[in-house]
Amino acid sequence: MAKIYVTRHIPEVGIDMLKDAGHEVEVSKKDGVLGKEELISALQEKPYDAVLCLLTDQIDAEVFDAVPTAMIFANYAVGFNNIDVEEATKRKITITNTPGVLTETVAEYTFSLILSLLHRIPEADAFTRAGKYEGWAPELLLGKNIAESTIGILGAGRIGQQVVKHAYNFGAKIIYNDIKQNEGLEKEVGAVYKKDINDVFKEADIISVHVPLLPATHHLVSKERLELMKESAFLINTSRGPVVDEKALVEVLRAGRIRGAALDVYEHEPKLAPGLIEFPNVIITPHIASATESTRGKMAELAAQNIIDMLKGKTPKHVVQ
Ligand code: GLV
Numbered sequence: 001m002a003k004i005y006v007t008r009h010i011p012e013v014g015i016d017m018l019k020d021a022g023h024e025v026e027v028s029k030k031d032g033v034l035g036k037e038e039l040i041s042a043l044q045e046k047p048y049d050a051v052l053c054l055l056t057d058q059i060d061a062e063v064f065d066a067v068p069t070a071m072i073f074a075n076y077a078v079g080f081n082n083i084d085v086e087e088a089t090k091r092k093i094t095i096t097n098t099p100g101v102l103t104e105t106v107a108e109y110t111f112s113l114i115l116s117l118l119h120r121i122p123e124a125d126a127f128t129r130a131g132k133y134e135g136w137a138p139e140l141l142l143g144k145n146i147a148e149s150t151i152g153i154l155g156a157g158r159i160g161q162q163v164v165k166h167a168y169n170f171g172a173k174i175i176y177n178d179i180k181q182n183e184g185l186e187k188e189v190g191a192v193y194k195k196d197i198n199d200v201f202k203e204a205d206i207i208s209v210h211v212p213l214l215p216a217t218h219h220l221v222s223k224e225r226l227e228l229m230k231e232s233a234f235l236i237n238t239s240r241g242p243v244v245d246e247k248a249l250v251e252v253l254r255a256g257r258i259r260g261a262a263l264d265v266y267e268h269e270p271k272l273a274p275g276l277i278e279f280p281n282v283i284i285t286p287h288i289a290s291a292t293e294s295t296r297g298k299m300a301e302l303a304a305q306n307i308i309d310m311l312k313g314k315t316p317k318h319v320v321q
């Protein structure tokens with residue numbers, strides 16, 4: 001019977017899978033993120049063989065030191081920028097993530113943000129609730145049609161490609177930048193590859209960010225690039241906060257240099273850049289793009305399966321190294 005530590009309660013289905021496989025499972029009792037010291041002392045309590053951790057846990061050398069018996073850290077997320085993977089590799093610790101199961105949900109959520117921004121739904125809702133609706137008017141809260149827009153995708157991985165397919169079905173023109181060109185995607189939906197990322201910023205009406213957070217993508221959406229955008233353009237980010245220079249975004253919004261933005265992730269989560277909440281043309285949501293009951297359950301199953309396989313001596317399906 002192996003010992004597994006889970007850093008926060010996740011959908012029960014994953015915990016049940018670990019128990020049904022005959023393992024001893026300890027779930028953090030705190031209804032919140034464990035601070036670094038709390039995480040370290042929790043891990044020091046028993047010689048755990050595996051840890052199921054979250055994107056809110058910073059997993060580094062000190063954490064690995066706290067639990068030298070652990071063979072695997074299974075991240076309950078597709079992104080794994082919270083884990084020092086290089087350090088894990090040096091120590092022969094396996095790191096896994098939960099790709100695939102959340103692709104459609106995140107793409108659907110991203111698309112909801114795009115449509116809500118273009119049609120000004122949060123603004124219209126606030127307007128109506130505030131008792132400002134005095135009757136139909138020809139020029140009240142005018143939005144923009146997605147079918148008359150060019151969408152620019154930064155990062156055509158699984159999620160980016162799925163957003164592209166939705167955009168195509170809605171009649172948008174599609175341009176994209178990625179480290180590699182994807183001819184299949186171009187044939188399928190007529191997407192046009194922009195080798196120079198700056199061309200996406202110059203030409204798109206809607207920019208949607210789907211790159212992983214890496215040293216090379218930190219502040220990929222920089223002040224200079226935000227200033228290349230059309231004044232009528234929108235920025236959407238459902239990937240990782242630090243990909244966007246959030247302070248610079250507030251500055252360009254304040255200057256009216258772009259039309260609006262929708263963010264589900266932030267540079268210093270859960271803090272927001274000062275000023276960000278002031279703008280009616282900005283939608284801000286609390287990192288919930290993958291949060292459907294079904295998807296969060298599947299993520300729990302996948303993270304649990306990665307651990308179960310590892311403990312059986314098999315290579316888990318979703319190793320990131
Ligand atoms: C969520 O942000 C994830 O990476 O799964």
Ligand code: GLV
Pocket residue numbers: 078099100103157158159160210
């Ligand atoms: C994540 O699943 C991605 O590759 O976009």
